[in-house]
Amino acid sequence: MPVVFKQCDTKLSRPDQRIISNNFTTRLYVSPPDVPSDCKEVFTMDVSDKAGTVNHETINDSGSSTIELTDKSEMGSSTNEGQTPMYRFGSIINYPDASAIFGHFAHYVPSIEEWVTGKSQFYTLAKECSIELYTDEDGFNPGLIKVDGIALSKFQYTLSYMKYFNKKFGYFIVPITGYGLHTIENGGNYVMYVVCKNVNGINDAAGYLASGFNKRK
Structure with a gap:
């Protein structure tokens, strides 16, 4: 995952903020910023859930901190103490039984400041794949929003809203059929993942960050 250097005890002028749903997510791994070896700074992060409950978490300097998602439907994280890379440990989870988990994948979770705009290309298998937008x-x-040049409103999809950082975000899950390369176009800022079930077997899955991400300015 990208790790960004910062000087000890400096703060971000704009916080590092990330959101994600528990759909396809077992837990998140969080790493601290890269700092000089003699830095003794303690890194913390506020983690909020859908109900607005905020937990003040300390980020382990070894990069082993985790945020569990099987016990919450979504989360938003925020910190001013540096860019804190986050990785999703993804799975197919048969809610409401959160113990029924199969298929695992991992990928980077960009901060909101790293989201992209415009057109992105992505790749899916022939069936049982979805985009998570x-x-x-x-x-x-x-x-x-256009998928393969067609308005998303013409597709089957689910849309819910996530409210964090005094902002409102849209969260789509869109089943995609058709093996090969696809495109998505969006005039707003977005991040998109592809998740596929039953990859090489009924207990396997695959998922990746499809939109890429920008370098935070």
Whole structure:
């Protein structure tokens, strides 16, 4: 995962903020910023759930900190203490039985400041794949999002809203059929993942960060 250097005891002018749902997510792994070896700074992060409950978490300097998602439907994290890379340990989870987990994958979870805009290409298998799309308020109108040149409003999809950091985000899950390369276009800021079930077997899965991410400015 990308690790960004910072000087000891310096703060970000704009916080590092990330959101994710527990769909396809077992837990998140969090790493601290890269600092000089003699730095004794303690890194912390506020982790909020859908109900607005905030937990103040300490980030282990070994990079082994985790945020469990099997006991919450979603989360938003925020810190001013540096860019804190986050990785999703993904799975197919048969809720409400959170113990029924199969298929595992891992990928980077970009911060909101790293989200992209415009057109992205992505790849899916022939069936049982979905895109998982998170957008800002400028990007969650399904009539203005295009998948393979067709308005998302023409597809089957689920849309819910996530409210964090005094902002509203759109969260889509869209089943995609057709083996090969696809495109998505969105005039807002977004991040997108692809998740496929039954890959090489009924207990296997695959998932990846499909939209890529920008370098935080």
